[in-house]
Amino acid sequence: MVGAAIRRAGEKVKGKLAEPIWALGAMSGTSLDGVDAAMVLTDGVTISEFGGCGYRGYTDAEQAVLRMALGKWPGDDLDAAASVILDAHIAALRGFDAEVVGFHGQTLAHEPQGRGTHQLGDGAALAEALERTVVWDFRSTDVDMGGEGAPLAPFFHWACAKWVDADVPVAFLNLGGVGNLTWVDPASDAPEAPGALLAFDTGPANAPINDLMMERRGLSYDKGGALAAQGQVVDGALELFLEEGYFRKMPPKSLDRNDFSLMLDLVRELGDADAAATMTAMAAAAVMQGMEHCPVLPDRLLVTGGGRHNPVMMAMLDSALDCKVQPVETVGLNGDMLEAQAFAYLAVRVMRGLPTSAPGTTGVRTPVGGGQISRN
Secondary structure, three states: OHHHHHHHHHHHHHOOOOOOEEEEEEEEOOOOOEEEEEEEEEOOOOEEEEEEEEEEEOOHHHHHHHHHHOOOOEOEOOHHHHHHHHHHHHHHHOOOOOOEEEEEEEEEEEEOOOOEEEEEOOHHHHHHHHOOEEEEOOOHHHHHOOOOOOOOOHHHHHHHHHHOOOOOOEEEEEEOOEEEEEEEOOOOOOOOOOOOEEEEEEEEOHHHHHHHHHHHHOOOOOHHHHHHHOOOOOHHHHHHHHOOHHHHOOOOOOOOOOOOOHHHHHOOOOOHHHHHHHHHHHHHHHHHHHHOOOOOOOOEEEEEOHHHHOHHHHHHHHHHOOOEEEEHHHHOOOOOOHHHHHHHHHHHHHHOOOOOEOHHHHOOOOOEOOOEEEOO
8 A cells, every 4th residue: 555655656756747846954964063954946756956055063062962962762861962953953944945844863873673763853843943844754664664774865866866967877975974875877767766776884984083083182073184194094903994794794784873983992002193094094995895885886986975075085085996086066966965955855755655765775675755744
């Protein structure tokens, strides 16, 4: 019944019976830097236009509250963190004229084969405050049906590949707190079609480097890779990192932000610069390992997320991979807002009964649409 309803809704959209609407997406990633907000005009299948965007950074005090909440689950004392998330999102999202809001919330813990996945955030309260329909809790249904619940941006990456008129396979690499890779066959008719997408988390990216910078320097991140550029990669630590069993696991697969906390232990005895250089190399090496899972080598690797601003990491990837490595801006996309845009796009899919994940993206048994809908 559910599958038939999804197919009927998809046929209506593909038949252009559903008109594009303006959707507003919000993303607060595991790097804990702030809330991105971005508008997309879409029918839930194709991208018609990109709209305005905004950003509301977390203060140092707010970041401290969110850091204390990492790893916690429903039932823990999370009132302070919930207040930070709600207030920051209200501030970031007010002023946009959208028919629907896609609200990801803040991931605190992720154990898809254990306790599930936990994105803190009250979509109903946000809908009331914004006086807008809000789609939220995107991941739980996928996990409940046996999927990893992550990554969820791949369906949007498929739409982006269509938007840039890609005619050969391409890959999108998001270097956020965790790295995730999406391989796209743009010849496919729908993102849920068999073989259209392969997606998975590659490994840690910015999160452990940010933790190192906070611990050693009291800074939130290594701006421009400046500290890493001063150091040398310690091969022994890098080799120990690559022995982690996660890299031998076949995708789809996903990670929690803190699954690779051992990285800090591996560089504990190193000086600040060498530690930063080695952890940056670890993030790049994780991507290199992940690229081996691609069905065919993509024509180009389009990089989004904060990591694309790190020239040390980008140079490592460019020198090691046999395809072009480029920031997504080279094809006219906004790498700072792609995740927020993804949840705008996914919100419309949820509203229209279309799937938001599939076996090739999360390992879920069958294409499934997630998300709760709260109307103001």
